Amino acid sequence: MAEPRQRILPTVADTEALGRELAADLRAGDLVVLDGPLGAGKTALTRGIAAGLGVQGRVSSPTFIIARQHRAGQREDGPSVPLVHVDAYRLGGDLDELDALDLDTDLHQAVVVVEWGRGVVEHLAERHLRVLLSREPDSDVRTAIWEWVG
Numbered sequence: 005m006a007e008p009r010q011r012i013l014p015t016v017a018d019t020e021a022l023g024r025e026l027a028a029d030l031r032a033g034d035l036v037v038l039d040g041p042l043g044a045g046k047t048a049l050t051r052g053i054a055a056g057l058g059v060q061g062r063v064s065s066p067t068f069i070i071a072r073q074h075r076a077g078q079r080e081d082g083p084s085v086p087l088v089h090v091d092a093y094r095l096g097g098d099l100d101e102l103d104a105l106d107l108d109t110d111l112h113q114a115v116v117v118v119e120w121g122r123g124v125v126e127h128l129a130e131r132h133l134r135v136l137l138s139r140e141p142d143s144d145v146r147t148a149i150w151e152w153v154g
């Protein structure tokens with residue numbers, strides 16, 4: 005297993021660029037678990053992942069609907085896969101509830117990105133990409149630490 009990687013992200017564009025980079029390694033069935041406080045950039049990173057995957061639709065916070073599905077679109081480096089963007093904050097740690105969402109998208113055929121997913125959704129896949137985002141008070145600078153776990 006590779007060492008955790010770390011990057012300083014001075015602007016939101018840097019966070020989105022990291023998302024596009026991470027997307028290059030993501031395939032159908034992959035799970036991405038995003039951790040970090042409100043405003044740390046989880047949704048911004050997801051926007052970059054969506055751009056890299058080439059999926060359809062605008063990424064926004066799924067807070068009030070729990071999960072948002074983005075259909076496959078165009079991807080430069082191969083066939084696009086759908087993206088399922090979940091906010092686990094509202095799942096309240098209930099492990100069964102993600103299955104109960106009754107999504108149209110088969111999770112094994114999609115990349116699944118889960119905000120607030122740490123400790124809640126890891127069991128859904130054999131391994132997952134864990135990204136921890138942190139922020140300094142009164143600053144745009146974010147830090148990302150990421151690694152494949154499992």
Ligand SMILES: Nc1ncnc2c1ncn2[C@@H]1O[C@H](COP(=O)(O)OP(=O)(O)O)[C@@H](O)[C@H]1O
Nearest residue numbers: 013014015016019042043044045046047048144
């Ligand atoms: N370096 C940065 N990376 C990500 N977001 C940043 C950065 N600097 C400023 N921001 C701003 O911080 C906010 C991050 O929000 P969001 O991605 O929704 O966070 P989260 O989903 O973790 O709550 C956005 O308003 C974004 O424009």
Ligand SMILES: [Mg+2]
Nearest residue numbers: 046047065119
């Ligand atoms: Mg968010």
